[in-house]
Amino acid sequence: MDNFEEIEPVSPQEDEVEALWVSEDVRSYLYEAAKWTKFLSIVGFVFAGMTAIGAFGAGAVLNSVSAVSPNNPLMKVGAAGLTIIYLLFAIFQFYPSFLLYKFSAATNQAVLFGDQESLSVAMGKIKSFFKFWGIITIIFIAFYAIMIIFMAVVGVAVAGR
Numbered sequence: 001m002d003n004f005e006e007i008e009p010v011s012p013q014e015d016e017v018e019a020l021w022v023s024e025d026v027r028s029y030l031y032e033a034a035k036w037t038k039f040l041s042i043v044g045f046v047f048a049g050m051t052a053i054g055a056f057g058a059g060a061v062l063n064s065v066s067a068v069s070p071n072n073p074l075m076k077v078g079a080a081g082l083t084i085i086y087l088l089f090a091i092f093q094f095y096p097s098f099l100l101y102k103f104s105a106a107t108n109q110a111v112l113f114g115d116q117e118s119l120s121v122a123m124g125k126i127k128s129f130f131k132f133w134g135i136i137t138i139i140f141i142a143f144y145a146i147m148i149i150f151m152a153v154v155g156v157a158v159a160g161r
Contacts, residue, residue, distance in 0.1 A: 022119075030122075031111045038104035044097025048090045055086030092136075099129040 022030075059079035065072050077085070106122035109115050 027111050030107050034104045034107035037100040041097045041101035044093055048093035048097060051086055051090040051093060055083045058082035058086060096129055096132055099125050
């Protein structure tokens, strides 16, 4: 018969876990980045607010456009449609600004107080920010590719008549 021995799994010691060391240069870069991201987030909040306020003025804009040009294609969208479009733009401006603001606040906390948990939160927020813009970029590239293919097909169809 085989002799089976019970072997305990080897777990790493707490002091054996490698930690990321943040130098003073990196701390100063993070601190400066936090200042700029806070500025950019505040500007983004202002523009998102202005866009949201503009969304509720869509009815007035459509009334003026209809008085000048009653056959304008913008009239087919309607005031509610234009309001929804502007509100979507406001959300697309607000969300990345919010992520930048959260990154800025967590980075300041991490740099000023040496808080590792805040640095983790900050890196998570900046990851989400770049993921958001990456997805938006992929959507726009796909849209442009579809439009180019569509225009090529329309061009061939029109040329074949």
